[in-house]
Amino acid sequence: MKYLTIHKSKGLESVNTIIINLEDKKDSLLSKIEENEYLKYVKPKNDNFKYSEERRLFYVALTRYKKNNILLVKKR
Numbered sequence: 001m002k003y004l005t006i007h008k009s010k011g012l013e014s015v016n017t018i019i020i021n022l023e024d025k026k027d028s029l030l031s032k033i034e035e036n037e038y039l040k041y042v043k044p045k046n047d048n049f050k051y052s053e054e055r056r057l058f059y060v061a062l063t064r065y066k067k068n069n070i071l072l073v074k075k076r
Contacts, residue, residue, distance in 0.1 A: 006061045017065040019058075022073045 004012070006019075049055055062069060 006057055009064045010060050012064060013066055014064055015066050016068040016070070017061065018070045018072065019061050020072045022071055 002014075004014075009017075
């Protein structure tokens, strides 16, 4: 079994994926960490979503699977 980070999985596919740590917290996915100030120079001007880079990263994670995509969320 091979484990990859979301960044390393870009451009690849897998039969199954597991995405962990889906919470509304600063250090989870989608992260609430403020974007680097230099991103404003490379980000599209019409992208007003506060955490747009995190949204794109999450999309990459969601689109890597062929059969099963498992999303793990902490039970409250």
